[in-house]
Amino acid sequence: MQFRLGNYLFCPSWLGLIILMICIPLFIKLGLWQYNKAELRKEIQSSYNTSLDQDALVLPDNLTDVDAWKYKKIKVKGQYETKYQILLDNQVEENVAGFHVITPLRLDGSNDYVLINRGWVAGGANHTDTPTINTPDHSLEIIGFVWVPSKKIFSLESDNEKSSWKTVWQHMDMERYQKSIPIHILPLVIKLDSKSNAGGFVRKWQLPAGKIATNMGYAYQWFGFTIASILIFLFTSIKKANNTKT
Numbered sequence: 001m002q003f004r005l006g007n008y009l010f011c012p013s014w015l016g017l018i019i020l021m022i023c024i025p026l027f028i029k030l031g032l033w034q035y036n037k038a039e040l041r042k043e044i045q046s047s048y049n050t051s052l053d054q055d056a057l058v059l060p061d062n063l064t065d066v067d068a069w070k071y072k073k074i075k076v077k078g079q080y081e082t083k084y085q086i087l088l089d090n091q092v093e094e095n096v097a098g099f100h101v102i103t104p105l106r107l108d109g110s111n112d113y114v115l116i117n118r119g120w121v122a123g124g125a126n127h128t129d130t131p132t133i134n135t136p137d138h139s140l141e142i143i144g145f146v147w148v149p150s151k152k153i154f155s156l157e158s159d160n161e162k163s164s165w166k167t168v169w170q171h172m173d174m175e176r177y178q179k180s181i182p183i184h185i186l187p188l189v190i191k192l193d194s195k196s197n198a199g200g201f202v203r204k205w206q207l208p209a210g211k212i213a214t215n216m217g218y219a220y221q222w223f224g225f226t227i228a229s230i231l232i233f234l235f236t237s238i239k240k241a242n243n244t245k246t
Contacts, residue, residue, distance in 0.1 A: 031222030119201035
C-alpha cells in the first residue's frame, strides 16, 4: 500500500498502521481519564472551599443521601466510645510513620454513632507497638468535614483475618466495620477540624488540590504520546520518491 504525494511516497506498513490504531484510542482514553480525575478534584476542592466559609451544618436525624454530604463542614455533639476505636496504619507525617485514630462518637440523645478521625499519631520504634491514645470522657462538640470512605478497597487480608476484630486496620472499610461491631454506625467519617480541641491530634488533611496538577500533567503526557505516535508513524511511512529516468 502506497500513495504518491508530489516528490514523496506515503507507504505505511500494515504493522505500523495496526499499532497506531491501537495506541491512539488507548492514549486518548488514558488522557481523558486523568483529565476527568483532575476536573473531579477541582469540584471537590471548590466544595471544600465553600464549606470553609460557611457555618457548620447540623447532621440530620435521617441521613439518606450520604454522598450529598461529602466534604461539607458539620457539627455533632456526643461522647467518644473507645471500645471500638481503630488505628489506620501506614499514615505518614514529616517522613514519620504512624496511624490515624478513628474513634466512634455516640451522638447525644441517640443510639447512633459516627466515626471521628481525630488525626495522626506517631508509631513506636517497633511497628507492632501501638501508641497510647488519650481520650476525653465527657460530651464534646465535634466540628469537622465529612469523608465517605471508598468502597473500592484492595486488601491482601484473608476472609478469616477480616472477620476477626483488630485494632490496627490497613484501610477504612466501612462495610466491614459496620458488620464487626454491635452498635449502629452512620456510613461516614468526620475528619476533626484542625482548630478543634475535641481530643484531636495532628491534622494536616490532604486536600484534592495537591493532586490536580499531577493529574493534568499525566493527561498532557498521554495526549503528547498520541501526537508523538502519529508523527513517528508519518516519519517512518513517508519516503522521497525516486525520480530517476532511464
